[in-house]
Amino acid sequence: MPEHEPRQRRRKVTLACEPCRERKARCDGVKPLCSTCRRRSLGIEQCVYKVGNARTACSDDYTKALHERIRRLEQACALHGIDPDALPDANNDQPVNPQSQADLDAIVMGTSLTPLSSATNEGMESSSNSRRVTAMGTTTVEEEIGQSHDTTQAFYGSSSAASFLKEAYGTVNPPLSCQTSRNPQVVTLEPSSLFSGIEKLVLPPRPLADHLKERYFQQVYYLYPFFDKEAFEHAYQSLWLPSGQVSSPREYRDLGLGGDATSIAFHSSLNSIFALGCIFSDLSTPAKTTAYEVFFNRAKQNIGLDLLDLNDLSVVQTLLLVALVLQGTPFPDRCWNAVGVACRTAQGLGLHSMPKYDAQESRVWQVRRRTWYGCVVLDTMTLGRPTMITNLSTLAVPGSMDLNAQSAEGIERIRLQFQLESVRLSIILDSILSKVYQPWQCRLLHDEQSCVSHADTACQSMDTFVELQGQLQAFELSVPSFLSWKTPLRTDSISTEVASILAIQRNVLHARCLHR
Known part of the structure; x- marks a missing residue:
């Protein structure tokens, strides 16, 4: 008995001609005349294809969206100096470097995934090495691998109450093993991303x-x-x-x-x-x-x-x-x-x-x-x-310095001396603001406030003004000569650029002292 050849499946087409669509007949999409229209003896002018149907429009929109996405990715690669042609092919059997792939994904997606290094993991394994004492007097153990920000520069550490509860919980329920609580493959999401x-x-x-x-x-x-x-x-x-x-x-x-x-x-x-x-x-x-x-x-x-x-x-x-x-x-x-x-x-x-x-x-x-x-x-x-x-x-604040423009380091110190003088003036101004505004006066008890008479307050205010005025006058006399507006120093021995910077600093410092 001869074997029956497998029946060939009909090829699906995206777009059918108008006569086939009206009759809901199967159309093979052959142009200029499909097989169905040929059997029905229809002419070429009747077997027409129109692209304005919903299915084709949806497909066209999807294709346009893909092209637009590719264009944006190529622009992002060009912005960061990445050659798209140099990227590894998806069908390439050669393994891709996971680190470089993560970096490329981070650049395109605007994120930065940083795997924990082995040295970091080893440091986490030892609780004695990772403990430190904060300014609040609490000890911390940096063991939150999923922590989203770096706390190594923190001065006060976390909340003292939270640290106490964490220590108490760790004492009552010690971890079963370090291996079960720490996954070396975990990555952290940096806040900058x-x-x-x-x-x-x-x-x-x-x-x-x-x-x-x-x-x-x-x-x-x-x-x-x-x-x-x-x-x-x-x-x-x-x-x-x-x-x-x-x-x-x-x-x-x-x-x-x-x-x-x-x-x-x-x-x-x-x-x-x-x-x-x-x-x-x-x-x-x-x-x-x-x-x-x-x-x-x-x-x-x-x-x-x-x-x-x-x-x-x-x-x-x-x-x-x-x-x-x-x-x-x-x-x-x-x-x-x-x-x-x-x-x-x-x-x-x-x-x-x-x-x-x-x-x-x-x-x-x-x-x-x-x-x-x-x-x-x-x-x-x-x-x-x-x-x-x-x-x-x-x-x-270190004291004033003399003009020494013999070296690049000396010139840089001269440029930065203005900030030190500004801080000295700021300390005086802070004293003025605190004594004039008296921001902590509300902390006094009501009966303590009633004990201070108006005459005593006026006398204290006058003494304060005299004292602060004396501090400002002493500051004006102590300003180094290259920043002084009373006895300015000739700057022939320094470059025009440095002289211009010193002139700006001198004027600003004088204005700050006047606008006290």
Whole structure:
């Protein structure tokens, strides 16, 4: 008995001709005349195909959406210097490096997944090595692998009540084994990756960016040297390099801004710097206004809880830069609140409690000290309101120095001396604000307030004014000669650039002293 050949299945087509669609007949989609129309002896003018039906439109929309998605992915790759043709093929039998694949996914999706290294896991295995004592007197064990932010720089640690309950629970219910509670394959989601995506990391054209950055460093930076200039410049230059040429020197990692050019703190600070640079740029007035608004809007997009979750030095520096931008806006409360959050974050990092000043201290300690000095200056001089740092240490301010322009290090110290003089003046102004506003007067009991007569208060106020006026006069006489407005020093021995910076600093310091 001969074997029956398998029946050939009808080929499905996406689009049927109009006669077949009306008769609901099977159409094979052959053009110009399908088989059904040929059997019915219909002409070519009757066997027509129309693409306006719902099924085809849906398919076309889906295809267009796929093409649009591919176009966006190619633009994202081009933005970060990635060649799509160099990516491994999905059908390639050769295994893909999981680290590089994760990095590429992180770039495209705007996230950064960092696997825990073996060294980190080994450190977690030993509870004695991971314990530390916070400023609140509690011991902490960093064992939350899924923890979303780094707490190594925290000064106070977590809540004391929470730490006590955690210790008590660990004593009553000890873990069965370290292996069951710790998974070496777990990855942590860094807070810097929690913002919406790469579309926020937008850079202006390179010539404009360089111009605005240079204007900022010429006119603003040495009035508020919150961060390390060299580290910031290195991170800025890396933004314009292909991914394979970007390096991250170890000496920049703990300096705040400049340690990571891909963080939301750096990009928010960079846009704040661009906004401040617009004020002193060579742009026309309409162009200045437009550019200022664009850069400031980009900067404030990343100011939120995700930024605070970073909890490092760059957050304080970013908030201070944003406060500088807000000084020029009709929103004084925003500026005051930004400075307040910066001071509270700095306090959480322990910037207010550092060792006594040492000329040979490390670069990290110098930047941390300058950042805290920035908090002090902005908190006392910005709006003339009660300050947050009244009951906190303002750190010991080193004395004035003589002009020594024989070396690059000496010139840099001369440029940075202005901040020290500003801090000394800020301490006096803080004393004025605290004694005039008396923010802690409400803490006195009612009967204690009644014991103070009006005459005694007036006498104390007069004595206070005389004392504060004497402090201001002593400050004016103690200002170093290259910053003094009473006996200015000739600056023939220094470059024009340094002389211009000193002139700006001298005028600002004089204005601050007058506007007390």
